[in-house]
Amino acid sequence: MADEATRKAVSDIPLLKTNSGPRDKELWVQRLREEYLALIKYVENNKAADNDWFRLESNKEGTRWFGKCWYIHELLKYEFDLEFDIPVTYPATAPEVAIPELDGKTAKMYRGGKICLTDHFKPLWARNVPKFGLAHLMALGLGPWLAVEIPDLIAKGIIEHKEQQNS
Amino acid sequence: MTTVEELRLRIRELENELIKSKQKQSDAEHHLRPKIDKMSAEVVDSNPYSRLMALKRMGIVQDYERIRSYSVAVVGVGGVGSVTAEMLTRCGIGKLLLFDYDKVELANMNRLFFQPHQAGLSKVQAAEHTLRNINPDVAFETHNYNITTMDNFTHFMERISHGGLEGKPVDLILSCVDNFEARMAINTACNELGQTWMESGVSENAVSGHIQLIIPGETACFACAPPLVVAANIDEKTLKKDGVCAASLPTTMGVVAGLLVQNVLKYLLGFGTVSYYLGYNAMQDFFPSMAMKANPQCDNAHCRRQQEEYKKKEAEQPKQEVVEEEEEVVHEDNEWGIELVSEVSEAELQDASGPVPDLPEGINVAYTIPKKDGVSGDTVEETEQSLEELMAQMKNM
Numbered sequence: 001m002a003d004e005a006t007r008k009a010v011s012d013i014p015l016l017k018t019n020s021g022p023r024d025k026e027l028w029v030q031r032l033r034e035e036y037l038a039l040i041k042y043v044e045n046n047k048a049a050d051n052d053w054f055r056l057e058s059n060k061e062g063t064r065w066f067g068k069c070w071y072i073h074e075l076l077k078y079e080f081d082l083e084f085d086i087p088v089t090y091p092a093t094a095p096e097v098a099i100p101e102l103d104g105k106t107a108k109m110y111r112g113g114k115i116c117l118t119d120h121f122k123p124l125w126a127r128n129v130p131k132f133g134l135a136h137l138m139a140l141g142l143g144p145w146l147a148v149e150i151p152d153l154i155a156k157g158i159i160e161h162k163e164q165q166n167s
Numbered sequence: 168m169t170t171v172e173e174l175r176l177r178i179r180e181l182e183n184e185l186i187k188s189k190q191k192q193s194d195a196e197h198h199l200r201p202k203i204d205k206m207s208a209e210v211v212d213s214n215p216y217s218r219l220m221a222l223k224r225m226g227i228v229q230d231y232e233r234i235r236s237y238s239v240a241v242v243g244v245g246g247v248g249s250v251t252a253e254m255l256t257r258c259g260i261g262k263l264l265l266f267d268y269d270k271v272e273l274a275n276m277n278r279l280f281f282q283p284h285q286a287g288l289s290k291v292q293a294a295e296h297t298l299r300n301i302n303p304d305v306a307f308e309t310h311n312y313n314i315t316t317m318d319n320f321t322h323f324m325e326r327i328s329h330g331g332l333e334g335k336p337v338d339l340i341l342s343c344v345d346n347f348e349a350r351m352a353i354n355t356a357c358n359e360l361g362q363t364w365m366e367s368g369v370s371e372n373a374v375s376g377h378i379q380l381i382i383p384g385e386t387a388c389f390a391c392a393p394p395l396v397v398a399a400n401i402d403e404k405t406l407k408k409d410g411v412c413a414a415s416l417p418t419t420m421g422v423v424a425g426l427l428v429q430n431v432l433k434y435l436l437g438f439g440t441v442s443y444y445l446g447y448n449a450m451q452d453f454f455p456s457m458a459m460k461a462n463p464q465c466d467n468a469h470c471r472r473q474q475e476e477y478k479k480k481e482a483e484q485p486k487q488e489v490v491e492e493e494e495e496v497v498h499e500d501n502e503w504g505i506e507l508v509s510e511v512s513e514a515e516l517q518d519a520s521g522p523v524p525d526l527p528e529g530i531n532v533a534y535t536i537p538k539k540d541g542v543s544g545d546t547v548e549e550t551e552q553s554l555e556e557l558m559a560q561m562k563n564m
C-alpha cells in the first residue's frame with residue numbers, strides 16, 4: 001500500500017470515532033472536532049519529524065476545505081494551493097483533493113485538477129470507515145501523490161520554482 | 168506589441184466568423200421542425216416516429232406513445248450520458264433532466280456526441296441545444312452543478328421528487344457518472360426517496376462496462392456490496408497504469424449507452440426481460456448477467472428501511488410465481504475462492520478475507536471489506552475545546 005515512512009506517519013495519526021457526514025447537523029460538529037484534533041496532531045507530528053508539508057482550513061460548516069501544500073526538491077520549496085468539498089456521502093467516500101493550478105499539466109489528474117489516487121487508496125479507505133479522516137487522506141492520498149508527481153513535473157520542466165519565475 | 172495592421176486583420180477574421188455563425192444559426196432555426204402533438208404511426212418521410220410506432224404494429228411494444236408520459240434524469244453527460252440522452256431524445260421521451268458540472272473540452276473528442284465548436288460550453292447547455300434541435304417535442308431541464316456537495320444535493324433531491332412531468336417525481340434516474348462519490352450520492356438520494364435508478368459504468372481501462380437496475384429495498388443498492396467489476400481477463404502484469412488515470416473508447420461507451428437505454432425502454436414500455444445486472448467484457452465479447460438481492464446488513468440505513476417496507480409489501484401481496492432467479496449475498500467469511508482483481512496487493516489479499524457476494528463468472532468485487540475493524544490504534548483524545556477553538560488553533564500552526 002505505501003512505503004514504511006508513510007505507514008509510520010499514518011499509524012501515528014489518531015483515529016476518528018464519529019460516523020457522521022455533513023448532512024447530520026449535530027453529529028457532524030462532533031465529527032469536525034475529531035477531524036481538527038487529528039489534523040492538529042498530524043501537523044504536530046510532521047513538525048517534530050521535520051517534515052511539515054501542508055496546512056488546511058475550512059469554512060465554518062466544515063464542508064469546504066482549502067489550504068496549501070508544499071514539496072521540497074533540491075532545497076527549493078514548491079508550494080501549491082489545494083481545495084476540496086466534503087461530499088454528502090462522507091465519510092463513506094473520501095473527498096477528491098484538487099490542486100487547480102496543476103490542472104492539465106499531468107495525466108495523473110482528473111478534470112478540475114483532482115488528483116488521481118492509487119488503486120490501493122479506495123479499498124483502504126473503505127475498510128477504515130469511519131476511522132480515517134482528512135489527516136489520513138492527506139497522508140495516504142496527497143502526500144504520496146506529491147512525492148511521485150512533483151519531481152517528475154520539475155524534471156520535465158512543466159513546473160518552475162516561483163522565485164526563479166520572478167527573476 | 169501588436170501592430171494596427173495585425174489588429175485590422177484580426178477584426179476582419181472575427182467579422183467573418185460572426186457572419187458564418189449567424190448563418191449557421193439561421194440554418195438551424197430554419198430546420199427546426201414544429202412540435203408534434205400526437206405520435207402518429209403513419210409511414211411518411213416527414214414523420215420522425217413512424218419506425219418507432221412500427222414496434223407496436225409488430226407486436227413488440229403494446230403502447231409506444233406511453234414513452235411521452237415518462238421523465239428520465241441523466242446524471243453525468245459525458246461519454247455514456249450524452250449518447251444515452253440522445254437515444255432517449257430520438258425515442259421521444261417526455262422529459263429529460265440533465266445534471267453535470269463539467270465543460271466540453273477538446274480532450275472529449277474521442278467520444279461521441281459533442282463537437283469541437285462546443286468546447287468551453289457547459290455540457291448540459293451544449294447537450295440541450297443539440298437535443299432540442301433533434302427533437303423539439305422533448306421537455307428539457309438542465310443543471311450545471313456537482314450533485315455531491317451539500318446545497319446541490321438538496322436541490323438534486325428536490326428535482327428528483329418534483330422534476331417529472333406535471334411536477335411528479337421522475338420515473339427513472341440514470342447514473343452515467345465516472346466516479347464513486349457521485350454514484351454513492353445518487354444511491355443515497357434514491358434510497359431516501361425510494362426512487363428506482365439504473366447505474367452504468369465503463370472501466371478505467373476502457374475495455375469493460377456494466378449496467379445495473381437498482382430498485383431500493385428489492386435489489387442490491389450501490390452500497391450493499393463493494394463495487395462490482397467486470398473482469399476483462401487481462402494479464403495484470405502487462406497492464407500499465409503508471410502515468411495515466413483513465414483511458415476511454417467511443418466504442419465501449421457507445422455499447423454501454425446502448426445497453427443502458429435498451430434496458431430503460433424495456434423497463435418503461437414493458438417488453439422483453441429487464442436486466443438487473445449486465446456486464447460487458449470487450450476483450451472476450453462476454454456479457455455476464457445476474458441479479459443480486461439487497462443486503463440486510465447494508466451500511467445505508469435507508470436501504471435497510473426500504474428493505475423492511477419491501478418485505479411488508481411482499482407479505483401483503485398474493486403469492487405470485489417468481490420468475491426471476493436471484494442470488495443471495497453471502498455474509499460469512501469466505502476463505503476460499505475469493506476472486507480479487509489487480510487492485511489488491513499480496514499483503515492485502517492475506518488480511519482481506521471479507522465477505523464476497525456469490526457472483527457468476529466474469530463479475531468480481533473491486534475489493535472486500537473484512538469484518539469491520541481495518542487498522543487499529545489510538546483514537547482522538549477528547550478535549551474541552553470547541554470547534555471554533557480547534558479551527559483557530561489549526562489556523563495558527
Ligand SMILES: [Zn+2]
Nearest residue numbers: 388391465470
Ligand atoms: Zn443497500
